[in-house]
Amino acid sequence: MNNRDPMAKTTHIAVVSIPVFSHQASMVEFCKRLVHLHHHFHVTCIFPTIDAPLPATLTLLKSLPSSINYTFLPPINKNDLPQDAPTVVQIQFAVSQSMPHFQQALRSLLSTMSLAALIADPFANEALEIAKDFKLLSYIYFPFSAMTLSLFLHLPALHHQVSCEYKDHKKPIKIPGCVPVQGHDLPQNFQDRSSLAYKLILERCKRLSLAHGFLVNSFSKVEEASERALQEHTRANSTNSNNSRVYLIGPIVQTGSSNEPKGSECVEWLDNQKANSVLYVSFGSGGTLSQEQMNELALGLELNGEKFLWVVRAPCDSADRAYIGASSDDPLQFLPKGFLERTKGRGFVVPSWAPQTQILGHVSTAGFLTHCGWNSALESIVLGVPMVAWPLFAEQRMNAVLLSEDLKVALRPKFNEDGIAEREEIATVIKGLMLGEEGDLIRGRIEKLRDAATEALDEHGSSTRALHQFCTQIQSFVRQSYINCLPL
Numbered sequence: 001m002n003n004r005d006p007m008a009k010t011t012h013i014a015v016v017s018i019p020v021f022s023h024q025a026s027m028v029e030f031c032k033r034l035v036h037l038h039h040h041f042h043v044t045c046i047f048p049t050i051d052a053p054l055p056a057t058l059t060l061l062k063s064l065p066s067s068i069n070y071t072f073l074p075p076i077n078k079n080d081l082p083q084d085a086p087t088v089v090q091i092q093f094a095v096s097q098s099m100p101h102f103q104q105a106l107r108s109l110l111s112t113m114s115l116a117a118l119i120a121d122p123f124a125n126e127a128l129e130i131a132k133d134f135k136l137l138s139y140i141y142f143p144f145s146a147m148t149l150s151l152f153l154h155l156p157a158l159h160h161q162v163s164c165e166y167k168d169h170k171k172p173i174k175i176p177g178c179v180p181v182q183g184h185d186l187p188q189n190f191q192d193r194s195s196l197a198y199k200l201i202l203e204r205c206k207r208l209s210l211a212h213g214f215l216v217n218s219f220s221k222v223e224e225a226s227e228r229a230l231q232e233h234t235r236a237n238s239t240n241s242n243n244s245r246v247y248l249i250g251p252i253v254q255t256g257s258s259n260e261p262k263g264s265e266c267v268e269w270l271d272n273q274k275a276n277s278v279l280y281v282s283f284g285s286g287g288t289l290s291q292e293q294m295n296e297l298a299l300g301l302e303l304n305g306e307k308f309l310w311v312v313r314a315p316c317d318s319a320d321r322a323y324i325g326a327s328s329d330d331p332l333q334f335l336p337k338g339f340l341e342r343t344k345g346r347g348f349v350v351p352s353w354a355p356q357t358q359i360l361g362h363v364s365t366a367g368f369l370t371h372c373g374w375n376s377a378l379e380s381i382v383l384g385v386p387m388v389a390w391p392l393f394a395e396q397r398m399n400a401v402l403l404s405e406d407l408k409v410a411l412r413p414k415f416n417e418d419g420i421a422e423r424e425e426i427a428t429v430i431k432g433l434m435l436g437e438e439g440d441l442i443r444g445r446i447e448k449l450r451d452a453a454t455e456a457l458d459e460h461g462s463s464t465r466a467l468h469q470f471c472t473q474i475q476s477f478v479r480q481s482y483i484n485c486l487p488l
Contacts, residue, residue: 009040011471011478014109015119015141016046016102016127018095021056021285022375023121026143026217028060028068029252035067037464038471045070046105048098048124050091051078056285060254073101085196087318088189088394092200095124103130110134116478119215122152128210137477139470140208142216144374146226146248147178147402148395149216151186153233155205159193167191177229179406185397209237209244215470217250217374220462221452222381222407245473247466251378251453254357266309267358269348273307276366279430280359280385282311283371287392291315291334293420298339300426301347306434308347309365311354360385367433372399381409384450386442388413388433390421409446411438 017027024047031043045068047053053072061070076094085093102124109115117137120127122144131138142149151158154175162169165183172180189197208214214234220227227248234244270278281301283289289297294315301308314331331351332340340349356376359365360383369388370376377399380387387410389400403410413421413429433439456463 010042011038011040011474012042012044012109012113012115013117013119013474014044014046014106014115016048016124017121018091018123019048019050019054020091021054022373023123023143024054024057025060025254026252026375027119027121027141028057028064029254030141030215030217030249031068032065033249033252034467034471035065037467039067041067041471043068044109046073046102047071048073048095048102049075050081050094051075071105073098073105086189089197089200092123092197096126099126099130102127106130106134114478117212117474122208123204125204125207125211128207132210137212137474138210139213139215140211142214144217144395145377145399145402146216146218146223146230146246147175148187148374148398149214149246150177150226150229150233151175151395151398152201152205153208153230153237155202159202165191165193176233177223177226179401181398181401185401187395187398188393211244213245213247213470213473216246216248217252217378218248219250219453219456220248221456222449223248223402245469247470249463249467249470251382251456251463253375253379253382264355264358266348266350266354267362270309270359270362270364273364275363277307278362278364279306279308279367279369279388279434280356280365281308281369282354282356282376283313283390283392284373284376285353287371287373288313288316288318289392290317294334295336296420296423297426298336300421300423300430302339302343303423304427304430305346306430308343309350309354309359310347311350311352313352357383367430367439369430372396372403374399377403378453381446381449382453384443384447386410386433386439386446388429407445407449409442409449411442 015027015031017024028045031045035041035043047057047070049072052075076097081090081093115136117139118127118131119139119141122140122142125140128138166173166186167184169183172182173186174180189195189201192198227246230246234246301310312331312335314329315334332349357379360368360379365385367388368380368385369390370380372389372391373396387403389404389410389412391397391400400412404412411429411433413425415421433442455461458464
């Protein structure tokens with residue numbers, strides 16, 4: 001499927017992300033796959049920033065091929081953002097304030113090259129209107145599941161169909177092509193319909209119809225029904241002259257080959273453990289627990305008795321606060337007194353960050369207690385690691401439903417009325433995943449999904465074909481634009 005036509009002219013596209021590392025990393029990995037398979041594409045990545053570029057993103061950008069350039073927009077001062085607002089609102093305000101700079105950057109690019117298309121993060125989709133002004137094709141790169149895209153496209157209708165708060169809705173919410181979801185499992189910022197966060201998301205969902213297509217970081221075998229429903233929806237509801245298309249082009253994950261240091265201490269520790277004996281515990285690049293929940297998790301890991309590798313972050317009452325600015329406190333000081341001594345040799349605790357793909361791909365890793373961020377979920381599927389689904393914020397509860405109830409590759413702990421998973425429940429769920437019969441069934445299912453993910457990315461796989469179809473659509477637009485410019 002590689003496009004190696006030496007006569008093919010360079011096709012220039014621009015992409016714009018948001019100032020969140022998981023979104024930026026997923027977008028960059030997509031661009032790398034695009035130019036690897038289609039050599040005449042050239043990409044310029046545009047990044048809004050808050051205060052300064054994210055250090056992790058700067059590290060990621062060191063490994064870019066020559067056909068991908070990048071630029072950072074002038075930073076938005078964090079102090080100019082609403083200080084008491086949820087993280088998602090602060091990010092949205094920062095992106096909105098960056099749009100004049102983005103428009104200027106796009107105009108500058110157009111003065112030096114013929115841009116064919118713009119690809120935007122769903123939370124930077126004000127860019128769709130700017131792309132329309134510049135007469136560019138515009139797409140959304142959706143770093144979440146197809147299930148979440150189906151919800152976003154359905155939200156304007158759902159908003160009118162359900163009059164109460166979603167969490168108070170008695171019946172499961174039906175999202176086209178998806179397993180039914182209880183109202184309280186809809187994304188965190190949907191739970192207060194009068195909030196600014198919900199209003200901003202609803203506004204962005206209404207704008208999605210401007211896109212010429214959607215590139216979704218998922219693959220057919222994992223979300224077949226959602227894919228069919230999305231194709232039907234976009235054919236019926238597109239506002240473009242050409243029907244919008246949905247392209248499942250994943251799984252797009254970080255390989256870790258060039259960005260994660262080799263020989264880290266935690267990987268060396270894993271080297272000395274038995275095969276399939278360690279539970280990996282991590283809440284992603286920005287997830288945090290409260291002090292109470294951190295204590296219960298620590299004591300649950302201790303009570304369970306299985307080996308574990310835990311990436312610990314300093315506690316915070318806001319589960320996603322680390323996405324804007326991580327605490328500088330030593331997270332180990334917040335662990336229960338004596339915990340490190342009592343679990344020495346059986347557990348390994350890593351402050352703040354660990355090379356996740358190396359850990360998930362290690363022969364000693366048997367399970368993954370995850371916050372259900374879609375990047376982490378896909379990495380677990382690609383590497384065939386069963387999961388304990390522990391969602392914290394954003395769309396992670398929906399991902400947990402998909403993983404535990406639809407795909408059945410995860411177990412999900414129960415939380416008490418105060419929203420706390422207690423130590424006994426944690427120990428029971430971990431043991432069920434690591435040693436129980438249900439854990440064996442989960443392992444078999446996720447190994448089949450692992451193989452399906454590999455097939456999707458093969459030369460003739462479904463995701464490779466979808467990416468080729470996307471490129472063909474852009475090239476058709478470029479050719480037609482050229483023909484229209486020819487003198488009569």
